[in-house]
Amino acid sequence: MPDPLPERVEPYRLARQGRTLRGSVAGLQLARLAGAVEALDGDAEAELSFALDAGGVPHVAGRVRARVRLVCQRCLEPMDLVLEAPVRVAFAVTEAATSALPGEYEPVVVEAGAGLALAELVEDELLLALPIVPRHGPGEACAGRARLEALAEAARPPGALAGIGALWRQRDRR
Numbered sequence: 001m002p003d004p005l006p007e008r009v010e011p012y013r014l015a016r017q018g019r020t021l022r023g024s025v026a027g028l029q030l031a032r033l034a035g036a037v038e039a040l041d042g043d044a045e046a047e048l049s050f051a052l053d054a055g056g057v058p059h060v061a062g063r064v065r066a067r068v069r070l071v072c073q074r075c076l077e078p079m080d081l082v083l084e085a086p087v088r089v090a091f092a093v094t095e096a097a098t099s100a101l102p103g104e105y106e107p108v109v110v111e112a113g114a115g116l117a118l119a120e121l122v123e124d125e126l127l128l129a130l131p132i133v134p135r136h137g138p139g140e141a142c143a144g145r146a147r148l149e150a151l152a153e154a155a156r157p158p159g160a161l162a163g164i165g166a167l168w169r170q171r172d173r174r
């Protein structure tokens, strides 16, 4: 079990120091995420490397991870998913200053001397990683997919595939 991440950090100082933080965020601190899924399984984990990039931009890069239960929109049965997302965030002290940040970063405003709530950052990234339409993946049992496949099979006119095959053969001869 990883140690909890500190609640608030000073991102500009951590970036200057080139610090990497690894740890967990308690599920209880992730109310927005918990509200967006069927169930949140345990704590979230994060690895966050603060640094100044070649252009001197204070940023944090890393990964966030959490296990959630969603409802498959094809079969309406529960599905477990490991949410995992890369983090690439740059910091600016004012909203106006974010326009100067390189486009590869997601901008986050943290006033000079103000702290950054890590749980909030981790939760934001996990929310962004949620699938818009959750569906069982390939290799997972999904009653809805089996139904769809049966429907597609039934709807296919007899001989349609043979016709396509003939078309391909014609094209090859040209």
Ligand SMILES: [Zn+2]
Pocket (backbone or CB within 6 Å): 072, 073, 074, 075, 076, 077, 135, 136, 141, 142, 143, 144, 145
């Ligand atoms: Zn399904």
